Amino acid sequence: MRKADEFTIANKPIASIDLMEKAARAFVQCFLKYEFDTSKSVAIFCGTGNNGGDGLAIAHILLANGYENIKVYIINFNKKQSDDFAINLQRIDESGCKKVILSRASELKNIKADLIIDAILGSGLNKPLEGEFAEVVKAINKLNKRIYAVDVPTGFPTEGIIIKEYNGIRAYKTICFQRPKINFFFPESAAATEKFEVVEIGLDENFIQNQSADFYLVEESDIKSMLKPRKLFTHKGTYGHGLIIAGDTNTMGAALLSSMACLHAGAGLTTACIPQSGLTALNTALPEVMALPRDGMSKLDNLEKYQAIAIGPGFGLSAESKNLLKSLIEGQKPLIIDADALNILAENSDWIDKIPVNSILTPHMKEFDRLFGKHEHWWERIQSAKIQAQKLNVVIVLKNQFTFICLPDGKVLINQTGNPAMAQGGMGDVLTGIIAAFMAQKYSSKDAAILACYLHGKAGDSLAKEFFVATASQVAQQIPKEILKLNKIY
Ligand SMILES: NC(=O)C1=CN([C@@H]2O[C@H](COP(=O)(O)OP(=O)(O)OC[C@H]3O[C@@H](n4cnc5c(N)ncnc54)[C@H](O)[C@@H]3O)[C@@H](O)[C@H]2O)[C@@H](O)CC1
Numbered sequence: 001m002r003k004a005d006e007f008t009i010a011n012k013p014i015a016s017i018d019l020m021e022k023a024a025r026a027f028v029q030c031f032l033k034y035e036f037d038t039s040k041s042v043a044i045f046c047g048t049g050n051n052g053g054d055g056l057a058i059a060h061i062l063l064a065n066g067y068e069n070i071k072v073y074i075i076n077f078n079k080k081q082s083d084d085f086a087i088n089l090q091r092i093d094e095s096g097c098k099k100v101i102l103s104r105a106s107e108l109k110n111i112k113a114d115l116i117i118d119a120i121l122g123s124g125l126n127k128p129l130e131g132e133f134a135e136v137v138k139a140i141n142k143l144n145k146r147i148y149a150v151d152v153p154t155g156f157p158t159e160g161i162i163i164k165e166y167n168g169i170r171a172y173k174t175i176c177f178q179r180p181k182i183n184f185f186f187p188e189s190a191a192a193t194e195k196f197e198v199v200e201i202g203l204d205e206n207f208i209q210n211q212s213a214d215f216y217l218v219e220e221s222d223i224k225s226m227l228k229p230r231k232l233f234t235h236k237g238t239y240g241h242g243l244i245i246a247g248d249t250n251t252m253g254a255a256l257l258s259s260m261a262c263l264h265a266g267a268g269l270t271t272a273c274i275p276q277s278g279l280t281a282l283n284t285a286l287p288e289v290m291a292l293p294r295d296g297m298s299k300l301d302n303l304e305k306y307q308a309i310a311i312g313p314g315f316g317l318s319a320e321s322k323n324l325l326k327s328l329i330e331g332q333k334p335l336i337i338d339a340d341a342l343n344i345l346a347e348n349s350d351w352i353d354k355i356p357v358n359s360i361l362t363p364h365m366k367e368f369d370r371l372f373g374k375h376e377h378w379w380e381r382i383q384s385a386k387i388q389a390q391k392l393n394v395v396i397v398l399k400n401q402f403t404f405i406c407l408p409d410g411k412v413l414i415n416q417t418g419n420p421a422m423a424q425g426g427m428g429d430v431l432t433g434i435i436a437a438f439m440a441q442k443y444s445s446k447d448a449a450i451l452a453c454y455l456h457g458k459a460g461d462s463l464a465k466e467f468f469v470a471t472a473s474q475v476a477q478q479i480p481k482e483i484l485k486l487n488k489i490y
Pocket residue numbers: 001002004005006019020023047048049050051052053054078082120121122123124125126127128129130133150151152177201203
């Protein structure tokens with residue numbers, strides 16, 4: 001972003017002070033959507049760099065928008081001011097806005113504000129907060145008011161390790177500029193901000209898009225361009241055959257959910273490879289799905305008829321399950337490996353290097369750590385996932401609120417769809433079934449993983465508008481509706 005900022009200033013007819021003004025306007029426009037009661041008092045805490053400069057510009061724009069009770073607090077601990085901060089300080093002085101300059105944290109007393117805007121430090125943070133900065137932030141957090149952070153909560157690193165003892169601003173909402181910061185996608189960011197919203201500030205988009213980066217956001221436009229229409233004269237054979245090897249006596253539901261998702265995400269044929277004990281349940285719940293009883297089997301024949309093979313949901317850890325997984329790994333056909341199959345792999349780590357290339361692994365955090373070692377921080381976990389995806393030549397779908405799709409070329413795609421209404425058992429089984437459906441339809445492993453993660457989350461997002469909780473079966477059934485919204489041409 002810093003490079004984009006410099007490029008925009010150098011190549012577009014815009015001075016850096018005007019870019020700051022644009023950023024401040026974008027912040028205020030977003031802020032006013034939520035805080036339209038202009039009788040509220042607002043305390044704006046400003047550092048003396050460009051983040052603080054934004055804060056000052058926000059103050060005079062809020063004044064112009066009817067907020068009368070605005071006070072800026074200048075955190076003057078660094079003593080050095082950026083040029084644009086200095087210009088905006090002069091503007092604030094001319095506007096007559098109330099201003100307090102703080103040279104020490106202890107001078108911060110008797111703050112009576114309904115709302116707080118944090119513009120002390122932004123993306124320029126270069127080390128964790130300490131000393132006076134840590135003290136002043138502690139005092140601001142203690143006020144227990146709704147805090148809106150400008151671009152980044154003070155003390156929160158935009159990338160890299162987020163320390164466990166996070167001592168920065170605890171914002172209600174962060175309104176950030178042009179692109180979300182990578183670290184907002186890690187669960188540890190919950191300590192720094194409850195929500196974040198991205199606003200456009202007019203940086204050069206062509207420049208940003210052409211930058212080489214390790215992290216990419218999955219956008220709806222990517223999904224639209226990937227989805228293939230279902231054409232006239234096609235038949236079930238056109239859309240491939242997915243095999244779901246899943247379920248055990250007490251976990252048959254996982255096999256049903258996965259198979260149901262494979263069906264709804266468009267595989268031409270779906271076969272569930274389950275224990276005999278699940279046949280009645282399968283035939284009753286999903287008459288479209290075929291059954292392949294696997295009792296006593298340590299190897300499956302005729303695998304060439306399946307275009308996608310998923311293994312793991314509710315699969316169990318029995319000797320029989322282990323033998324079956326081993327034979328499939330030795331078969332060198334790409335697999336979708338989930339849940340218990342990942343746990344079996346973790347117990348047999350010498351198999352990991354033999355996973356067929358172009359396979360897709362779908363671990364959640366704990367499964368990932370069981371496979372590849374314990375990680376204290378999400379940043380480190382993602383770095384490991386990147387390395388492993390490259391080394392093994394597989395796709396690793398690291399599941400969380402925001403799912404990271406790590407590709408064999410070292411890129412990491414971030415899926416932004418999905419929501420807490422989906423926090424319920426069975427969701428992972430459904431995701432596995434959707435991936436299998438796209439693999440069956442001859443999408444590459446990469447595209448199948450991206451499409452499945454996006455549509456799975458999108459289905460949950462649609463359901464969350466209507467339901468407090470979205471169940472895994474509902475998500476599976478919602479998938480064809482989501483595909484239709486994005487791909488209407490027949
Ligand atoms: N392209 C962009 O992203 C734009 C950025 N703007 C603003 O500019 C901000 C970045 O501004 P700056 O680079 O001036 O940096 P900041 O304003 O974030 O920080 C100011 C200075 O504080 C010092 N500092 C860093 N860590 C510290 C610590 N732990 N304790 C004490 N001091 C510390 C550093 O010397 C740093 O340069 C962004 O967050 C955003 O708010 C906007 O004005 C417009 C455009």
